[in-house]
Amino acid sequence: MINITLPDESIKSFEDPPSGLDIAKSISEGFARNCVAYEIGGEVYDLNTKINNNAAIRLITTRDEEARDIMRHSAAHVMAEAVCRIYKDAKLTIGPIVEDGFYYDIDMEPVSEDAFPEIEAEIKKIIKAKIPFERFEVSKAEALDFFKDEPYKLEMISELEDGNISLYKQGGFTDLCRGPHVPHSGYIKAVKLMKVSGAYWRADQTKEQLQRIYGTAFFDKKELKEYLHFLEEARKRNHRKIGAALDLFSFHDEAAGMPFFHPKGMALWNLLIEYWRYEHKKAGYVETKTPVMLNWKLWEKSGHWENYRENMYTSVIDDDGYAIKPMNCPGGMLLYGEKSHSYKEFPMRVGEIGLVHRHELSGVLSGLFRVRAFHQDDAHIFMMPDQIEGEILGVLKLVERIYSTFGLGFHLELSTRPEKSIGSDEQWETATNGLISALDSYGMDYVINEGDGAFYGPKIDIHIKDALKRTWQCGTIQLDMSLPERFDLTYVGKDNEKHRPVMIHRVVYGSIERFLGILIEHFEGKFPLWLSPVQVVLLPINDELIPYADEVRESLEDSGIRSEVDGRTESLKKKVRDAQLNRIPLILTIGEKEKTAGTFSVRTLDGKVRFGLSKEDFLKQVNIHINERKLNWDIFDD
């Protein structure tokens, strides 16, 4: 007799060892159809695996996140089989799941997406046949023999410990796999191949070039459709497209990876920085500026020459070596070291919006997201060890305030000491504990990445979440135990002795260029009123009203509102359409009625039109929205 405890504490008894499916069926047939696997004590098993002892189990249904991952892994196997059916010489390597689906790295002739229809057709055949996934276990020797024609599998097996090795068989196709899998291929309801790219075996450039085929799969065709719709949305929001359409920035072959900002892009830029300065000044920061190009001796001292040289732009001037800064910190160290400091000055919050250049590999460049020249909204904070917690907490609060102004959510990740690191155990403990207590008193949950810190100190990364729920790492707070040492930075303590200050680097926007790119996608180019490069466009309904429109524009500019007159000889409809496409938040139509009555007719970005507003009411609402940096488009809908 086997007793199975279900999550609701109820107990089911079975004469013979039951499989997960037996248990599910004992609840109901309908429920059983939605089950894909089960879990005992954190281990996940195939639905068909029998349970030989009393256990507490949880059945995993298609509603559970983990069920989708199991199914996608099965889909990877199905795709591998399909590819092998078509490409007889294909040699399989690994096929894991990733965030949005799965991929399989296969050693085969290069394929392009043109091959997808054929592979997908083969996949559908396999799915339709509802081929069961059967698990069986073999010894290492048997496994080696079984895969004797699969060099990559052999390599993987040879690295496994001797003992039982699990294989999964689906019809005539067997793959080395830990599992678990869905009961049969029919569980994969909707599958689509997404893209193909090159990848190296074991991510090693010196090893074989493989074809990585990406796919995604869902339990439901509707979900696949929604996912494709999401991708389409993301594509429409692409900041490169919107940036070109709104005339914000461009790239040129003469400076790959280095953006050129147009007047409207520059307006956005300045507004971001203006806001940054406002918040930072309030938070007790001062601002500095250090040179872009510095002598190599500085980089030698900072360690960059040794560790980062291949990413630095260098030059020789008067027979002396110079490098363009890839980071602001060494310059900041020189500034600190320029004079002596007392503990009474601490914490010293020294900001710098610094232009840095990094020679990133050509293949990684990507719009504003990955560039070779960018501005960091850097700051170095110098303090005593017992100030770590308070300062980190201060940065977290500043970060929260700034991100929330843009309607961006975020989550935190703490990275701790890596294997290769400098500094004593005690230093690391003080530093890490300081970060942890700051995180704890901040009170938000955070992810811990063990051993993922920089070699010079632990760090907190801040990942923002945009309107499409995509996450981006922007902010970071890094404790640095290396540079103060290398630059022999000191302060005089209460005891009148010299001490080593604790120093952190921190950024909020991260790269201003990248942050701007994220904002463009987040807002789909429809910036809140305070941030819009052009806030108001005036549309005279005929040419005679242009002088009056110009007059109104001037008075709006006097009130600090960025305005333009569209004086083209075009129909009103046309000008409205263009203004809407240009995502200008407020359209003022200027006709005889408005001129005579001295009122405004206002159209907001959501298409709502209001007639006969008094100038005073209009300015009042506009100013409230700008000054409070409100996020909603309809400024009259409070």
Next chain:
RNA sequence: GCCCACGUAGCUCAGUCGGUAGAGCGCUUCCUUGGUAAGGAAGAGGUCCACCGGUUCAAUUCCGGUCGUGGGCUCCA
């Protein structure tokens, strides 16, 4: 840096199985002076299709290389 794809008018793209290029938008001019998402007409605009070579009677089209862009890999103090 590596793999794959791409690079045609300011923009979006079509086209030529090798015989010296097209549409829409935008721009200019003219007509229209229009009340909330495209009024009408005419015209200009490409060293001929990123750049450099090669094959060919002939290349934008085929081949090689370079540069750039996109996706992925890798890298990321």
